[in-house]
Amino acid sequence: MLQFLQLIASGIAQGCIYGLIALGFVLIYKATETINFAQGDLMMLGGFLGLTGTLALGLPFWAAFAAALVAMLFFGMALERAVLRPLLGQPAFTVVMVTIGIGYLARGLVTMIPEWGTDTHVLPVPYKDDIVSIGGTDGLILSMEHIVIIAVTALLIVGLYLLFKHTKIGIAMQATSQNQLAAFYMGIPVRRINMLVWGLSAAISACAGLLLAPITFVHANMGFIGLKAFPAAVVGGFGSIPGALVGGLIIGVVETLAGFYLPEGFKDIAAYIVVLVMLAVKPNGLFGENLRKKV
């Protein structure tokens, strides 16, 4: 039983990472109807920026963390402005291909940067190897890495909730994604809002990368984890923000349990099995919207 709880806890932590990346997918999809296949690579860039902040610049961990998020916010905005906006009006397929290209480019460029390269790096965190035990010495043992992942994700969700529910700009982001034409009529600066969504999405992915770094490593290909976040978004009902997070948690937990109880190999396909089951049972995903208005 204890073991099971232990697995659930680490599954939740892993699921938070998937959920955050899935959230990045969903935000961009809702705003621009584009699937950004470079989402995982934005996460990877976030990891490298954190690395540079702590090791090269000598910033304290949390300062480097915050700086990396801000840098990625601006990077995402710049990406939208420079690469995506000129493609406005092109077929969705073109835009998707371009995001795949951005991913390749990011991975390629990272390996060319001297200190980054093709190596795997360890992101030094102040809470490395700390543990918290709940219920005495033979109770539940949680690693600090996992607790931080869950806590930061929770904080981020509260922040996003406040943004989307209680700020003018956040409501405008939702409005723009629901009915772009009407947003123009209201005088909402639609292009600037979409730019902001890209920035936000990049920053959230970077956050996932920085949280993940202590339990894996930082390397140019770490973004492939996005391939599992994508199913998370599908399970949640592509286009739903709570769905992305819940989908991430489901996949994280199922995968962790499969990795422990099932034969070797099941771990890696667990995410896709969950998707297939979900698509068979509830094709719109858990939080699929029927009310959605196409513009």
Place this chain on the structure above:
Amino acid sequence: MSLDGEIILQLNNVESSYGPVKAIRGVSLKVHQGSIVTVLGANGAGKSTILKTISGIIDPQKGSVVYHGEPIQKKDPAWIVRQGIAHVPEGREIFPLLTVRENLLMGAYTRPLGEKAAVEQEIEQVYGYFPILRERANQPAGQLSGGQQQMLAISRALLAKPTIMLLDEPSLGLSPKLTREIFEIIVRINRERGVTLLVVEQNARVALKYADFGYVLEVGRIVMEDPCAVLREKEDIKEFYLGIKESGVRGTRRWKKKKTWR
């Protein structure tokens, strides 16, 4: 009747197209401060295009849109909203998943944060015009009926604190009774708040009843312009818009000639 106010909005020979399709071909019209002006036309005549050109959603190829003496045809929609031109689009175009209240807040998007208290007050005022919106304030707007969505669309435009409001077929899809109710309220808005109205309509009966001045648009051109009191008495209008048929050969011939109006 207020056709003696200054001209606040004027279109001079405006031509707008969608790619190769010319939608309006040299439209000129004037709107006096405080008046209600209507543009009548059949499907595809170019009514919506006129309004979209005014609010900067599309740029005209030729001609000018002059607002308070200043050409605005090259400005972007957000700037135009801030100058006091609010658009109630055809088909309502509400934000379906936002609540009614959030929709109203988006109507006030261009207003500075400092006007927050004033915006809250105006939300209360529009709830006064349309009490159902107060009841539904926290429901997703997509759950409203068509008529309620129209009320929301009008209210949302009012929150921009417009000098002039552009209404695109507010009667679309509404029962005659609801159409009358909505028109009575927009007339009240015009009288009580001094908001100038430019209403495009296919429902000539209602539009001519409530408006001061009317234009008739036919395949992208203005073919008639008169005070509504005059238009109401014109044979062509009676026949083709109000359905009052003139009998005899002359009437039939005119019917054939003018069939494009329907």
